[in-house]
Amino acid sequence: MMSGLSHVNAKEPPALPPNSAPTAVAPELTQQLAPHEVLIASLALDLDDDLHYAPGLLALTAARLLVQHPTDHSWSEYALDSDLTLEYRDHAGVATLELRDAKHTLSRWHFTLEQHRAARRLIEDFNRIRDGRVRDPSLETTCPTCGGPLAAGDECPACARAVHTPPSTWTLLRLWRFARPYSRQLISGFLLTLAATAATLVPPYMTMPLMDKVLIPFGNGVPIRFDLVGLYVGGLLGAAVLAWALGWARTYILALVSERIGADLRTTTFDHMLRLSLEYYGGKRTGDLMARLGSETDRICVFLSLHLLDFATDVLVILMTATILFVVNPWLALVTLLPLPIIAWMIHVVRDHLRHGFEKANRIWSEVTNVLADTIPGIRVVKAFAQEQRESVRFRDANRRNLAVNDRVNAVWSLFTPTVTLLTEVGLLVVWGFGIWQVSRHQITVGVLTAFLAYISRFYTRLDSMSRIVSVTQKAAAGAKRIFEVLDHVSSVPEPVDPVRIDALKGAIELSNVGFRYGSRAVLEGISLDIAPGEMIGLVGHSGSGKSTLVNLTCRFYDVGEGAIKVDGIDIRALAVADYRRNVGLVLQEPFLFFGTIGDNIAYGKPDAGRAEIVAAARAAHAHEFILRLPHGYDSLVGERGQTLSGGERQRISIARALLIDPRILILDEATSAVDSETEKEIQGALDNLVRGRTTIAIAHRLSTLRQANRLVVLDRGRIVEVGGHDELMALKGDYFRLYQTQRRQIEIDEISWTPAGLEREA
Amino acid sequence: MIETKSNVDFSLKRDLFGRLVAIVKDGVEKVGVVPVRAFPISAPTAGFALLDAEGHELAWLSDLASLPRPDREIFEQALSAREFTPEIRRLLEVSSFATPSTWTVETDRGPTRFVLKGVEDIRSLTPPRLMVTDSHGVNYLIQSLNLLDRHSRKLLDRFL
Ligand SMILES: Nc1ncnc2c1ncn2[C@@H]1O[C@H](COP(=O)(O)OP(=O)(O)O)[C@@H](O)[C@H]1O
Ligand SMILES: [Mg+2]
Numbered sequence A: 001m002m003s004g005l006s007h008v009n010a011k012e013p014p015a016l017p018p019n020s021a022p023t024a025v026a027p028e029l030t031q032q033l034a035p036h037e038v039l040i041a042s043l044a045l046d047l048d049d050d051l052h053y054a055p056g057l058l059a060l061t062a063a064r065l066l067v068q069h070p071t072d073h074s075w076s077e078y079a080l081d082s083d084l085t086l087e088y089r090d091h092a093g094v095a096t097l098e099l100r101d102a103k104h105t106l107s108r109w110h111f112t113l114e115q116h117r118a119a120r121r122l123i124e125d126f127n128r129i130r131d132g133r134v135r136d137p138s139l140e141t142t143c144p145t146c147g148g149p150l151a152a153g154d155e156c157p158a159c160a161r162a163v164h165t166p167p168s169t170w171t172l173l174r175l176w177r178f179a180r181p182y183s184r185q186l187i188s189g190f191l192l193t194l195a196a197t198a199a200t201l202v203p204p205y206m207t208m209p210l211m212d213k214v215l216i217p218f219g220n221g222v223p224i225r226f227d228l229v230g231l232y233v234g235g236l237l238g239a240a241v242l243a244w245a246l247g248w249a250r251t252y253i254l255a256l257v258s259e260r261i262g263a264d265l266r267t268t269t270f271d272h273m274l275r276l277s278l279e280y281y282g283g284k285r286t287g288d289l290m291a292r293l294g295s296e297t298d299r300i301c302v303f304l305s306l307h308l309l310d311f312a313t314d315v316l317v318i319l320m321t322a323t324i325l326f327v328v329n330p331w332l333a334l335v336t337l338l339p340l341p342i343i344a345w346m347i348h349v350v351r352d353h354l355r356h357g358f359e360k361a362n363r364i365w366s367e368v369t370n371v372l373a374d375t376i377p378g379i380r381v382v383k384a385f386a387q388e389q390r391e392s393v394r395f396r397d398a399n400r401r402n403l404a405v406n407d408r409v410n411a412v413w414s415l416f417t418p419t420v421t422l423l424t425e426v427g428l429l430v431v432w433g434f435g436i437w438q439v440s441r442h443q444i445t446v447g448v449l450t451a452f453l454a455y456i457s458r459f460y461t462r463l464d465s466m467s468r469i470v471s472v473t474q475k476a477a478a479g480a481k482r483i484f485e486v487l488d489h490v491s492s493v494p495e496p497v498d499p500v501r502i503d504a505l506k507g508a509i510e511l512s513n514v515g516f517r518y519g520s521r522a523v524l525e526g527i528s529l530d531i532a533p534g535e536m537i538g539l540v541g542h543s544g545s546g547k548s549t550l551v552n553l554t555c556r557f558y559d560v561g562e563g564a565i566k567v568d569g570i571d572i573r574a575l576a577v578a579d580y581r582r583n584v585g586l587v588l589q590e591p592f593l594f595f596g597t598i599g600d601n602i603a604y605g606k607p608d609a610g611r612a613e614i615v616a617a618a619r620a621a622h623a624h625e626f627i628l629r630l631p632h633g634y635d636s637l638v639g640e641r642g643q644t645l646s647g648g649e650r651q652r653i654s655i656a657r658a659l660l661i662d663p664r665i666l667i668l669d670e671a672t673s674a675v676d677s678e679t680e681k682e683i684q685g686a687l688d689n690l691v692r693g694r695t696t697i698a699i700a701h702r703l704s705t706l707r708q709a710n711r712l713v714v715l716d717r718g719r720i721v722e723v724g725g726h727d728e729l730m731a732l733k734g735d736y737f738r739l740y741q742t743q744r745r746q747i748e749i750d751e752i753s754w755t756p757a758g759l760e761r762e763a
Numbered sequence B: 001m002i003e004t005k006s007n008v009d010f011s012l013k014r015d016l017f018g019r020l021v022a023i024v025k026d027g028v029e030k031v032g033v034v035p036v037r038a039f040p041i042s043a044p045t046a047g048f049a050l051l052d053a054e055g056h057e058l059a060w061l062s063d064l065a066s067l068p069r070p071d072r073e074i075f076e077q078a079l080s081a082r083e084f085t086p087e088i089r090r091l092l093e094v095s096s097f098a099t100p101s102t103w104t105v106e107t108d109r110g111p112t113r114f115v116l117k118g119v120e121d122i123r124s125l126t127p128p129r130l131m132v133t134d135s136h137g138v139n140y141l142i143q144s145l146n147l148l149d150r151h152s153r154k155l156l157d158r159f160l
Helices: A002-011 A021-032 A113-130 A137-141 A157-161 A176-219 A226-275 A278-283 A286-328 A330-336 A339-375 A379-384 A388-440 A446-487 A547-554 A577-581 A598-602 A611-620 A624-629 A647-660 A677-691 A726-732 A735-754 A756-762 B069-082 B150-157
Strands: A039-047 A053-061 A064-068 A075-079 A085-091 A094-100 A105-112 A509-518 A521-531 A536-541 A562-567 A584-587 A665-669 A695-699 A711-716 A719-724 B011-014 B020-023 B029-031 B034-037 B048-051 B057-061 B088-094 B101-107 B110-116 B122-124 B130-133 B139-142
Touching (some): A021 A064, A176 A446, A286 A330, A286 A339, A330 A446, A388 A446, A536 A547, A547 A665, A547 A695, A584 A677, A598 A647, A611 A624, A726 A735, B011 B069, B088 B150
Antiparallel strands (some): A039 A105, B011 B020, B048 B057
8 A cells, every 4th residue: 555655656746845745644644544445546736725835635545535635734534425526627737626516515626737647547546436337457558647558567658758857967078979970080180189289399399409509509609510400490390391281181180070070960950850749849939949950050060170179189288298397397397387276266267157158148149040030931920010120129139138148258258368368478477587596596507498488388378278268168068058958858759669560551540538738728638539441520610629739639740648549449659650640641721832843842742753643643632734824834933831822722732742642541620711712612622532532530610611521520628529410410409500500691691791782781 | 999898797606516606687697607817917907807618708897896895806716716827936946957957946835846848938028027837837927037036046047
């Protein structure tokens, strides 16, 4: 009994207080239970009567319903009589469960939607026990949380993936995944950099003997040995040429790699994005996604290929120089390194500051692109309502916020770099002073000091550039975070781990007890419907009743919240998404055409279709003739979103597109609603061709378009209220009858006001 | 100019199931009526409606003063029973600055914890107010950044 309880609690963590609710309640509940009383279901209540957060508990056993009230933690119990009912409803994220008998409400409890599924199960068990039924064995093979099919080992693949784990913050290290394919080039780039840097380290070393063996002896009266000068200067030249050659090779290789890593990053992210469900796109802004894919990937690839290596070489050079310095003179070397800890501390201070700043700048940059992505496609509306000024202000505001954020980052940044420079300058002075003091005490030669100074300037330059990298790194880290937010997002329509293979579907669709909600809004509830292969179902109901949502679920654009959708007896969540969609043809109210030719658009779902096939599909869709009348026929360009065509023409092309893939299941969502009745007649002919022999779910605003349907299904506020043929439903005088009457009247009014008599009457 | 006037010709009561009942013209009783605010966030005290169980408008009230006393209390009580927009007073902790992120907050309805799915779920209403939507669709209100303490502001700033 205890294990049963903790099991439920583990699945359904209560809201807050974090640890008090389940663990604190559990022993108390045990006390409440009779010796052999078994807990069947429980539900953590997390809101009191005034909707304040407070923990409570609802527990169901075979004989009673036990309640610990959130308000005062007292317990009550209700024996399970046959006239008790539990009523569930939710609104704005708060669910309410009401216990009623025949005459009045006994009690009412509130909880947040987090406990929604536990509540559903409790109600199911409650009803079952009250009615003396046994548990449905099919429940054992479905996930208790989402109702989906369970994989081996009683694990639900969908739920296992829906965990809310944030992406790791070590995003820069995770970028290695994109750099790895180029590790060979990167390593050779690194070695080249190393060699080039080593070559640049030779000249200062040569100044030492040049000073001590040539110039200073000359000052003391010894004639200059030109053979030595030739040797050393030749050495200097050789080193410079070598450094040049190596530097060229390195830059070339790294530039190539950089572009490739950037391309990989972009394509991988885009591929991943394409696999995400409609739910993801519902919440995202186009401009934001475009910014992530565009500018941020670019920044990351530059970082990976150039700055990261620069940084590595900087570190190496600093280490190498430091070693040389220590070998030459440890005391002087120690003085040289003085600014280092200060710089390290400064980096530590500004680093987080910079990254937050850059993250913010990225987000605001997205806002700038968002305004564009909003305004450009909607330009007709903007102009029609003369709101250019308003959009301009919006864009300007976004830009101003962008400036403000960048200004703040730059304030930090602009102070940081000069400070590092100042520190190195001061360091140089200290070395001069300390060096001259050492020369005066004959501890080092002048040559050693000049070499030292030559090294130090290099050393400090590196330190400078290394500190500059702090900014680039943080910029890349900010970008990488946003890229990984996309890459880490698991599709809410997950691919099954072990998909059932299907060749051709027969097209039987079975909806069993389907429920769905957008956020906290329940849109569909308890939808059950069997559709035979080849049957045509007309889906009718008021706007907003959930018709489109139902077909979205059937297409698996979203996964059902509860229940299951099966085709030919297989849960669609067990099929590979692409396999399944290949069998589904979809015609929407607003057909979307892609930039390209009409032929390409018709062949969109079947790119390898032959020309004859395309023409046949267009013919069946009654699109052939109007296409031929266009100056370039099937090769005519349709413009972005198909804007060069009329609504009816676009619709017929989208019908041809659906026809070409020859789907077993066809979905028409208000396919003729956006066109006038003349065009509708033409499209109707096309649709009749399309529907023939396929399982069809058709939504139509004009009921007359559904005359061919075998059955009509009437939806009202997310529930099926009536099912039957036209005559049957008319005889019922219910919702359908009323819908039909309203439309009849509407049509009559239209007809009257458009006939000359009607116009006269109006006048 | 399009204008809507208040039309108050109903009275309210509750039945034994606790449901709201409106008694309209000729003593007809409509069971399960629902009071709503038209602008629950931007103007919570301007514009109310009473909807019937099917969601059709029974009455429009431009302000509650037009309702007689006992009805007004029932109306307000029914409104508050349906409203759930906790106001965030303090952010105690966020699990990560990358989304999805679990926030632990203090609200006017007590402490709670929720999952923020993405930064786009933080929306700016009429400034300076912000609205945060969690993974279950519950909305939380933040009256103003300036009313939050330093720690909360700092945490929140990372998402704005
Ligand atoms: N992406 C969405 N997010 C939130 N709510 C939605 C979304 N799409 C539809 N809805 C809501 O769900 C309900 C059903 O919508 P829909 O299925 O499109 O209705 P219908 O097609 O019958 O007109 C509507 O009330 C609508 O406001
Ligand atoms: Mg629709």
